[in-house]
Each structure stands twice: as structure tokens, then as C-alpha cells.
Amino acid sequence: MAAPARNPDAPASPTVKKDAHEWSRAALEGVLAKRFFYNQAFEIYGGVAGLYDYGPTGAALQANIIAAWRNHFILEEEMLELDTTIMTLSDVLKTSGHVDKFADFMCKDLKNGEIFRADHLVEGVLEARLKGDEQAREAEAGTTSKPKEEVAAEGSEDKKTAKKKKIKSAAVKLDDAVKAEYESVLAQIDNYTGAELGQLIKKFAIKSPETGNELSEPVEFNLMFETQIGPTGYVKGYLRPETAQGHFVNFARLLDFNNGRVPFASAHIGKSFRNEISPRAGLLRVREFVMAEIEHYVDPLDKNHERFDEVKQVKLPFLPKGIQQSGKTDITTTTIGEAVASGMVDNQTLGYFLARIYLFLQKIGIDTQRVRFRQHMANEMAHYASDCWDAEIKTSYGWVECVGCADRSAYDLTVHSKRTHKELHVQVPLKEPKVYDKLIPELNRKALGPKFKKEAKAVEEAIVEMDQDALGSLQSQLQNGSAKVKVGSQEYEITPDLVKVELKVVKETVRTYTPNVIEPSFGIGRIFYSLLEHSFWAREEDADRGVLSLPPLVAPFKALIVPISNSKELAPLVKQVSRKLRSAGVAARVDDSSATIGRRYARNDELGTPFACTLDFASLSKGTMTLRERDTTSQLIGPIDEVISVIRTLCDGEIDWQGAQKRLPAYSGQQALD
Amino acid sequence: MAAPARNPDAPASPTVKKDAHEWSRAALEGVLAKRFFYNQAFEIYGGVAGLYDYGPTGAALQANIIAAWRNHFILEEEMLELDTTIMTLSDVLKTSGHVDKFADFMCKDLKNGEIFRADHLVEGVLEARLKGDEQAREAEAGTTSKPKEEVAAEGSEDKKTAKKKKIKSAAVKLDDAVKAEYESVLAQIDNYTGAELGQLIKKFAIKSPETGNELSEPVEFNLMFETQIGPTGYVKGYLRPETAQGHFVNFARLLDFNNGRVPFASAHIGKSFRNEISPRAGLLRVREFVMAEIEHYVDPLDKNHERFDEVKQVKLPFLPKGIQQSGKTDITTTTIGEAVASGMVDNQTLGYFLARIYLFLQKIGIDTQRVRFRQHMANEMAHYASDCWDAEIKTSYGWVECVGCADRSAYDLTVHSKRTHKELHVQVPLKEPKVYDKLIPELNRKALGPKFKKEAKAVEEAIVEMDQDALGSLQSQLQNGSAKVKVGSQEYEITPDLVKVELKVVKETVRTYTPNVIEPSFGIGRIFYSLLEHSFWAREEDADRGVLSLPPLVAPFKALIVPISNSKELAPLVKQVSRKLRSAGVAARVDDSSATIGRRYARNDELGTPFACTLDFASLSKGTMTLRERDTTSQLIGPIDEVISVIRTLCDGEIDWQGAQKRLPAYSGQQALD
Structure with missing residues (x-):
């Protein structure tokens, strides 16, 4: 079947970073706060852990990532988009299993009542002990010990104490066998039940990190926010923990809309909520977040995908479950075609989406050298799922699950149908x-x-x-x-x-x-944060000059307009260029502050704006404008309308900077400006 | 100052409706359900009052209205967009006054416990009595009585009883004085306190409508959904009832982002929640809804607006407070320039936004003959507000408040600053x-x-x-x-x-x-529903052939692709046209079902799709395609690429159908198809 060729417009990672300063999370966080990408919600009230507000830059970056997602998935595959309610009837989540099972384990400091998430506590303590072991071994060997690092672990919950606490590592050498056991536990930390976590806490004599007090047994805490609908108190509601159930309860109408045909997919972008026990790691573990979820309905007897051939040559980095269960993390890189053929990935539809997820991450600027697909181990996976892979992205916090891609089988539609006595199935005439x-x-x-x-x-x-x-x-x-x-x-x-x-x-x-459901589920906030980490560097000449090399596709603003002075003569031209860029569909911002051109460019680099147009007195006399590229700081010059046309073409991804250099001459005057 | 001219591309209302069938809400609701614009959430579980899910058509229409809003307001005025959390710390809403004052009055049937919203109950009962009076007078005069109508009023709350209840009218004649008193009360029904509503219930001997039981005194019910943040139970949260507070708590960062300059505006599109006592009237009174809010910060000593001159000639229909207080609803139509000059509208900035709101409603297809700006009366308005106007749209439910535009003065920033001891003010150097x-x-x-x-x-x-x-x-x-x-x-x-x-x-x-804040606040769901009512009609020849005349700007899908038969020969061409339209940025859907062409066009009319491309065997042999316009059903023909180019130009609003008729010849063959 004649299918469209894949868009090859994935941006290359910035290539000018090789001389950059050593990467620093503190420097990035400084820039993100200063340029109002996001900050803790209710900051002036002391803040609430796990809740973040996005400022003008962050909101625009998020909106652009979502728009790219909508194009890449919904429009490309003609998915049926939904917008369902966040407020969810408790019965629905009882049926889906969330009321009974959507929980984490927490334990309490038995004296001061401080609360810890059990798995994170075990992880933090063991990591700190391994760190201490490393320091002790270095000291023994006489090698210079690195400055003591602390390992982030669980703080207690409420806003006053929600600042991340560190578990201090002491330089204590461990037996080789103990060290190996700790490492093996850490490799499977997502794989333990509450009872098993309790046993680990006993076995490894883990105490409340700051006080040394005894801890309670791990108990379950349901992660859904609960509320009452209406004034009677009879109707219980939860804030949805995922958008998925909103698709399933509408399945019959969706199928009807699709003229009764399967396969098809529904998609939903929206906020979901999890009442995390102890949010940490900034945007990576939060209580309110944007998800983009696809539910792709297939015939259980035929999970092939019509467009699989288009992606089968895409090479992906896999971490299958067998490797993890043996306590290792080695990556297998192979094409998705081979991965499905060998049975490592269960079926073509699942495989198709893994490849499409990879291409999406690449397109918005994620460094694919820091992406892997990790398969769920037995205890991680819901009992009904037949296979599940997470796209994980490496950040300064380690590997982060950013996209889940699960085969949920017929579970959800079956349980809702059974509970409501409504038919949630497909009928096909037999030949x-x-x-x-x-x-x-x-x-x-x-x-x-x-x-x-x-x-x-x-x-x-x-x-x-x-x-x-x-x-x-x-x-x-x-x-x-x-x-x-x-x-x-x-x-x-x-x-x-x-x-x-x-x-x-x-x-x-x-x-x-009853159709089976393949579910790619995206945590937009985690992708957003990972992208910022992958995009951030500092110029060689000055560690304080941070740059966010966001691709034009997702950059909050595409172009900066800089009048060389705030002379009144330039003002009408600034307005005119601003209006022309807006008409060309290019989101631009004017910086007519009194700061020097160099400072304004530097501010702009921190905003991640790929292009800057500078207007000077030659613009008035000759109608020219210069065009600066953020990563290289190189500049071109040309007639105003031609420069605007080049910017539009750059933003549409039709040309790159090399292409722009073919259309406009280099600008060599007044190099001192930058 | 050279400012861009206003975009004059507001679509005219459809002009072909004059022969249409009498408008019917039932027919519209049938189409909206069948074509999955929206339906009650958790329908298969029996539904929950006041919660609605948007299907593929509704979600797309909503997304397009939001995109139009973002262009018209945020991009046009370079507003700072935010995305803040829905989950709100209780302290913030305590400061803003919502914890104490954001409430409606409810009363209870003292025997069966049924709950009513007090103002709606009084309204429903008095309307029913007036209806009965009308019937009695008609009977007395010997004129033919119309079939008994029932008046919608309050049902009780939970999902089992949430179906709208009707209060039966009995043909009982009222004294002329009583009739006049009822009418006067109804004209001011939004203007009563809880105690006053209690007095009206006593004075007019209002009982529980179905049982005739006595009612309790009206008591306050807070309309916010409450929940707990984190596992300790110490931190209380509410789902935000408006996005506004999220702007105000971030004011210091916003001002900094704007280089310390005022005026500027922040904007936020997102969901808000109100735990309505008894939701009714479909999308018009719901518990979860999308709002788009602007907070425009101005110097209290200078509320002029830089761009006021651009709109001062726009004529608006006003219903000022004096007229309402005299019990009347007469409209004054005048330019916004005169309205501000005469002091009827408090200041230029407020006036500027009233005009911009009107232009926005016109642009997305609202019939401006059914729009009015109603000024708030004293008791309706928050005590701190200096002026407030609602843009109301007339629907089959009566006049509906769709946009509020209030001058909130310095109230919010002042109370948050006082409570948090953080400076939320502007500093300007004195000359x-x-x-x-x-x-x-x-x-x-x-x-x-x-x-x-x-x-x-x-x-x-x-x-x-x-x-x-x-x-x-x-x-x-x-x-x-x-x-x-x-x-x-x-x-x-x-x-x-x-x-x-x-x-x-x-x-x-x-x-x-401390800056003052002018706040235009849009209920997107109400605008969405009003637009559907204003767009719906049925063809003269067949009351069952409904049409939604949505403008291309907001229509869920812009073009339908219809192969004349589902012959395999046509399939590759269908894919190709689909791909070409997608590349041209036109959201298109294929209907290759086995229904007749006529039925597929009819289905398409109900989806509100403005254009349809028909592919037949001439398309294969001659490379032509026909183009059908929804409202007139007239057809043009041309080479495929030229037709696609015309559709793109139509969707961009550069030409209208008359313009298309100049570019492509009329299609006269096979008229029987339609």
C-alpha cells in the first residue's frame, strides 16, 4: 500500500557543544527559574511539593511539544481525539482496579511520624551505603577521594518539610557479598511487593534516615485524590490517575463513530493526578501532570500493523526483561523488525509504536544516545498485560520512564462491560x-x-x-x-x-x-524536563552564558527582534517586523530594553530562541536586517522580507542553518556587537 | 502609533437558512449525540450530572475555538501565557475569599431530603405560576390554550435523580399585582442574598415541587471540590474554581519577565471546577469546564488603552445596570468609544476588551444579533470590583453569560501581598x-x-x-x-x-x-454550545437533514474525502488526496463507507464539515475532483491540486465561496448524486 514516506526532519543534536563548560544541573535550574520556565506552585505561600506552575516560556514549550505530538500521532494516523473529564466516578475506578490497587507503600518513623515512600527509602539508603563503600575503598587504596556526594532520598510529605532530604553517606567499607547484594536489589527495586520491602528494611537494618528511629511496616497508600461530587455526599469521585478509563467508557461511541471498524485509535491529551507520598526530583515526580495517551484497538487474533513496514528498519536500544532479572543493564541495539521477528517485542503493533515513539523523541530534540526501551519485569507489569516497554530517557537523576507502551489485552473493556452489562465489543461478519x-x-x-x-x-x-x-x-x-x-x-x-x-x-x-488495546502513554512533563537537560550547555568563554539549544519546532519563541537602540526612529520598524513575523506564523518577541545587544542576545540564548533579527540604522536607510543563529552565534544579512521568509522556512524545517547560509550572505560588520 | 489594522475576516452568518425548518433543540441534541460531539460522562455507568466527555468532533471543535482564542488574544497582544496547577492550596483560596464566600444557597425538602438550589427553585416555581396564569387567562378569554408546557427547574443532585425535573404549571389565574411582583422578582433573580431568598420562599409559599413538603431555610454550600494533598492529612487542597488566582500568585515573576513594565497581560486556558448543587441545561451549567482567562494589569491612575482607537467605532449592544434595576431589559446600541466617553463603561481598557470579545465571538461564528453586554448590578458584583459586564449569548435556554469582563481593581494582589508579606507591586521612577x-x-x-x-x-x-x-x-x-x-x-x-x-x-x-486588574474571563463550553445552537438548521426539503454551518476556522474537520464507490481502483487516489490535504494543513477525513453519496454528504453536513471532495472515475482518467460547499450544496470541479489549493485558501479565510467560484468552474454533471 502506498503510504507516505516518513518525515526525515528530525533535528540533529546541536553540534557546537564540544567546547562547552561541564554540564551543571544547578546552572540549568538557575536559568529555568530566571527565565520563568516553571517554578513551584504557590511559591509566595511557601510552595507545595509536587505542584509546579509553567511560566510564559514553559507554557509555550509545553504547548509546542503537545502540538508536535498531535501532528506526529493524532493527525498522521487519523486517531479519534477525546477530551474527557478529570473528575471520575468512583465506580469506574473500582472496576478498573485503581481503587483497590493504585497504591504505593509508605512507612512511618515510629517516633516523629515522618512518612517515607518505602521503595525510595530502601533505594536511597542502599545507594548511600554503596557510596560510602566507594569512599572507604578509595581511601584504603590511597586514591584521592572525590568530594562527598549526598544521595537524594525521601523527604517527608507536607509543604514545610517537603524540601528534598539527602541521606548522608559515611565512608564504611562493605563486604564484597553485601555490596553485590545491594547492587542486585537496586537493579530490581521496582520489582518488590510491600511485604518484600518490609523484609528488606529488616534484613538491611534500615532506620529513619535523620533520626535513626525504628520504622513501621510498609502500608499501602492509595495515590488518587478523593472528593465528593454534589452536595449530598453520596457520590464519591476521584481525580483521574490516567486518561485511559475515559477512552474505555466511551468505546461503544468511538467504534460507532469509526463505522464499526477495527483497528483504530483514540487519543487524549490532558491532566492527570497522583497524590504522591513524597514528590521529588523536580518535574519528574509530581502530583499533577499532563499526559498524552493513545489507546489503539486491535483484533486479538491479528496484531499486525498496516504501516509496520515503514518503520521496520528503525534501530532501537532495548533492555529486555531477562537481562534485568539477571541484575544487568546491558543494551541490545537492533531494528524493530528483528525485535518483533525474534519475539522479544510481542507484536507488530507494539513494535510500530515503539519506533514511532523513538522518532517523536528524536524530532523534538531529545538526544537519542540517552534513550532506551526497558521491558517491564513480571511484578512490575499489570497481571493482564501481555507485554510492556518503557521509553526511558537518561537525565542527571538517572534513567527516567517517560513513555510507557503496554499491551493491555482485553482487560479494561472486559471488566467495564461485565460491570455495566453494556456491550463493548466488535462484530465482524464471517465469510x-x-x-x-x-x-x-x-x-x-x-x-x-x-x-x-x-x-x-x-x-x-x-x-x-x-x-x-x-x-x-x-x-x-x-x-x-x-x-x-x-x-x-x-x-x-x-x-x-x-x-x-x-x-x-x-x-x-x-x-x-473484545478488542485488545495497545497503549502508548506519554508523561509530557518528564519529556519536557529531559529535553531541557539535553538542550542545556554553557559557552566555552563563559560558564554563566547558558544556552538552551531547543529545535525551532518546539522553542517557546522562534525569533527575537532586537532594535540596536531604543531610539524612537526604530520603533515603527520594530512594530512592522513584529507584525510581519506574526503574519508569517512565527512566534516572535521584541526585546527593546536598554540592556546592551550582547546582554539581550545572552538572555535570548537562555530562552532557547533559535533566531534573532537585529534592526539598526541601516535597516532604516537600506531596508536590511541581520539574522543571528543561537548555537553558532553566526550572522547573516539581507532585505527584511527575505530574512523573514528565511526564518519561516527555517521554522517549518524545510531548510537548516546551512540552507539559510545559501540564501543570505554572511554578516561581517560590527562583530563586536555579540 | 502605527498599529496593525483589525483583521476583517469575520465570517458572515450562513445566508441560506431562510427556507430552513423550524429550529428544534431536540433535533440538534440528536445530531450532537449521533455525531459524538459530546455526551454525558460515564454514560455506561448511568452518567453523572454536570460532567461531559467530548468526542472526536467536539474535541476538535473545542481545540479550534481555543486556537482561535489564542491567536485573537494571546498572540495579537503578546500576552504572557501561563499553565498553573488545578490543585490549589487552601490558604490561597482562603485569602482570595473563595473558602468563605464562593457558595450557592440550597434548601432541603424537610421530609425526603431532596436538595434544591434556592434561586433556581424560586425562579422555576414563579415561572410555572406565570405560565399557569397565562393558561387561565387564555381559557377565560376563550382563546385556544396552547398545549401545556412544563418549566424546567431543579432536580435533586445525585446521578440517579439528576434528570431534569419539570415543575408542572396549573392553570390558575393570578392577581395583576401578584403577576407584576413575580415578574419583577424574576428580573432580579441573580440579585438576592440567602436570607432574601428565604423570605421569598415564605412570602410566596413555595414548597418542594413534587412532594409539596416544607423546605428548610436556604443554607450556604461551598462550590469548591475539596481534597487532601499528600498522605499526612495536614494539607488541604481545592480544585481551582477559576484560573485567576494562579496568575496573581505568580505576579512578581510575570512582572520580572516583562522587564518590570506595566501594562501587560497574562493569559491561561485550562480546566476549572465548580461543585454545582444541581447542574442543568446541558453544557451551560457543569462541574468541570474549560476557561480562558486574561488578567490585564494596569496603572490605577491610567486605565487608557494604547489600542483603544482601533476599536472605538465598534458598535455594541449594551444592557446597563440602571435599566435592569428598573425591571427592564431594553438594549442600547452604541459605539464603545461613546460608551466609555459617557461613563457607562468605566474605562478604555475595559471598553477595549468588550469590543475585542465581541469581535472574537463574531469571528468564530456566533450570531451577533444574539449577543448583548449586560452590566452587573450592585449585589451581583464582588465588593472590590469597580465595574463588570457579561457578554451574554441568547440560546434556547435564554440569555447565557458566556464571558465576564470585570475590573477587579487592586483587590487580589493586595490581599495576597498582605497575607504572604511578599511585594506584589510595581515601581516606576518619578520624573x-x-x-x-x-x-x-x-x-x-x-x-x-x-x-x-x-x-x-x-x-x-x-x-x-x-x-x-x-x-x-x-x-x-x-x-x-x-x-x-x-x-x-x-x-x-x-x-x-x-x-x-x-x-x-x-x-x-x-x-x-499595586496594579489594577481588568479580567476578561471566557467560559469556553458555553460559547461552544451557543455556537452549535446558532449554527444548526435543517434543510427545507427534509427536517431530518440537519446542517451545522460552522465556519471553516473552527469546523472540526475542514474537508471530507468521498470516493464515489469503494472500488479498489480509487483507494490509492484517496490516500494520495488525504496526504496532500494533510500536507496543506487541512484536517480532512475520508468516508469510504458503503453508504450512498447522498447519505455521506448528509452525515458530513451534520459533522459541520464545510467542504467535500468527491473522487470518481474521471479523477482517475482526467485527474479532476469536485468540490462541494456544505451550506449551498453547490459544486465546483477542477484539477486535484488546484482544488486542494482552493480549499487551503478557503480555510485560511483568504477567499470565501464566491471567491472559489471565480477560481473553479461549476460542476453540473451527475446532479442526481446529491
């Missing part, structure tokens, strides 16, 4: 009708009602839901006079006057099935 | 330094501390916050030996060793002020 014998129960409802009264309905349902084996057994028991039917823990006696089971010839003309 | 005498208190903190212990800080604050009059009085009391300082209800005795008050010469070089 050949299927004719076969089938045991069918016939209920004498007039007799069942009076006999079992309130229980009658449950007994009837139990019989109707029996499979052929159970019906065969029921039939033979009834032939012997009576049968027992179990409902929950109760047994009911059934006699032949109440139920008959007969073998009948059945002719099926349609096949009915 | 001439101001030199004057000022009484200044000098505190002897070393003595105050031991003397007042825990209270010392409060006493010091009380003195520091004194105005010049209070300081004068303090000074003279101290000269007489001692003074009393009041803190809350306590008085403290101050002696001259503790505090001195002296007259000093002060030189001020900067002026410090």
Missing part, C-alpha cells in the same frame, strides 16, 4: 457461517423466581455464564435428578423443572470479539 | 523626586520584645501599618506619657521608651503602586 453443536441452557424463569426469590437473578446469571464444560456437567447432573450451582460461596440445588440443558445446532454469521 | 514631611515611627525592638513577648510582633506590625493620622494621634498620646495600641480586640500600652514618632523629611524617587 463462511459457522455451524456447530452447542449446549444451551433453557431457564424456566417463572419457576426460578418463586424458588430462589432475591437470589434468583444471581443463580440465573451463574448458569448463563457457564462454559461448555460446566454446562456438560450440569446436564449430566440434571439427568441424575438434580445439580448444584455455586454462586459465590453459596450452593443452590437445581432440578430439571427449573433448567434444561440441550445440545442444539448453532449457526454463527458474525464473529464477536 | 521629579517628591520631597515632603512624614511621620515615621521608630521602634525600640530590644525593649518591645521582652515587654510584649509573643504579642510583640503583632504590636510592631500594628504600629508600622498605621497611616499618618493614626501616627499623629500616637505621637500626641506619647507626648502625654503613654498611648494605647489596638491589636484585634486587645489594647496594649506603649510608652516613649518603646516607640518614638518623629516628623522627617522624605525624598521619594520612585512611585510604588
